[in-house]
Amino acid sequence: MMECIKLAMKGKGYVSPNPLVGSVVVKDEKIIGKGFHRKFGKAHAEVNAISDAEKNGYDLRNSLLYVNLEPCSHTGKTLPCTDLIIQKKIGKVFIGMKDPYKKVNGKGIRKLKAAGIDVKINILRDDCEELNKFFIKFVTKKMPYVSLKIAQSIDGKIALNNFSSKWITGKASRKFVHELRNEFDAVLIGRNTAEYDDPSLTVRDVRGRDPYRIVIDANSKLPDKLNIFTDRNKDKTFIVKANNCKPSRSNDILVNLKNGKIRIPDILKELYKMNIASVLVEGGANLFSQFAGTDLFDEIYLFLAPKIIGTGISSFGDFSVKDLSGINTLKLNYTRQFDQDLLINYKNVYRNNTGYR
């Protein structure tokens, strides 16, 4: 199953909003075929693994098939994988997790069992769920999976008061952020960050594809000279605006104002409609603050640089609480060191966001 997960990861950045799936066929304790879902709309992992085994000259009868997600039983962009598995007389199927997508959701398992195939489910389930956290959120909640990426000093400052601090963290941390951008469908930033930092938000330090750049600019005031409007990826820039603004650029996302403000849920719903399954929020403080204390985000990537800034811009400075008992509680997930920076990953357990367990 770990091999399936590894294979599945090769599809990162290319299959969304489809799930990441890898599959392995085993016979006589030997792997005879491997496959993964390579690209949205293309063949499923099981199909690729089965044809790989056949290409290698194997007969699939009584072989074992491993796959991290329940095989599909419906006809979507490809024929149902369950039918192929049954047709090839595969003897036993090991499944990482049930497919939460309502057109599958147990039907694939039932179909295999009805055909007399031995099925084992929930193999390395936690890892399989982590692998497809974007997909699970997308199909169960009809909202994109949202991660906040915060780079701050140990005392919680993301910039000096004069904004004179583009990079707080070191090279190795920033390289990892480029890996993240390669995995997320879109990056979201606020107006101040776009204007003061003038970021590119592209994948440069690692190989990969660039995410969509979603920028909130309610009243369409951002200057045209910014990188997001002029660089090689300008077509991937989308501006979130109040729907009473005149659409001025082709890539506008128009939303209703509520009490004169753009609300985060309204942005996320629009992104869902655009088939964006995952969003990396890269600041600034005002935008982070709008997520604090809500179930609108799923995860935080908190980078702590070994610096003390003191007076400066607090990562969640526009958020406030009356007492500590009422505040959002995060779950410490893992830590990882990048030179002298520390990455701390938290899951938001304000509610069970995925709703899947």
Next chain:
Amino acid sequence: MMECIKLAMKGKGYVSPNPLVGSVVVKDEKIIGKGFHRKFGKAHAEVNAISDAEKNGYDLRNSLLYVNLEPCSHTGKTLPCTDLIIQKKIGKVFIGMKDPYKKVNGKGIRKLKAAGIDVKINILRDDCEELNKFFIKFVTKKMPYVSLKIAQSIDGKIALNNFSSKWITGKASRKFVHELRNEFDAVLIGRNTAEYDDPSLTVRDVRGRDPYRIVIDANSKLPDKLNIFTDRNKDKTFIVKANNCKPSRSNDILVNLKNGKIRIPDILKELYKMNIASVLVEGGANLFSQFAGTDLFDEIYLFLAPKIIGTGISSFGDFSVKDLSGINTLKLNYTRQFDQDLLINYKNVYRNNTGYR
């Protein structure tokens, strides 16, 4: 040598400002005697290890002696350990680190070698230096070793603006803080913390002895009803005051004001004179801020609670810098999890504080 360090640790809290020392005697690949420095002024580790071996009926000739710190060669409160080692005809001595104390500082090693004993030094030196970080700072810099203990939300807030937040971190973290208090000679807090939190600063959740409580109150305005003035440890409370205040309580530490303020180096120098080798600074923000960007502290114990506070009191809120290139850089030392809290330990590498390497 690890066994020596483990033995030495048993003296924590009781030998200061002496070093923590453990010693083991080995013969025929078997430990025949163990000892450690138990209490300030009492027998040294080597003496205890040697008499333990003799009590066990062993002849010490040609045995091996391990000790984490260079044996003393001068007559202090006890006779020189080198003389005893030579007298007992021990064959070989393994030493963790040279004693930085100027009355020893290599003289013990030379004396052993001159007597024909084989001496190996710098065995697990990093661990031995970490073990005696308090002692090293105390004897080389004539200042106490200073650690800042900060308990904050992930966004760097140590309290809400209304101070209504005594404990941000969980039980397990607080228990570890009690372990720290048992190791440090003194705890230092500012006036606001004393008044608003009214802490006890005692060792309660673990077995141990209470540290001195040093409280800064320049103009002697703290109310008499506070825990620090009334509880079972009131004799261990010392108030740092301007020397133009009338001494009102027996335990005053009077310092000169500079520009109307008490300066941290002046406090630390007074603590050094009191034979206080280690100080745990427990807040608040104003006091932490006075240490930021200086070489006056050696280490930070940063506890991150999995909470977002937003508007609140920043851990170093009264400190400020003009640009990031000029700020204090910390070295990430280790992390440790306490339930959902994360402890991050940083060393201050602003300058090489110990001056010992």
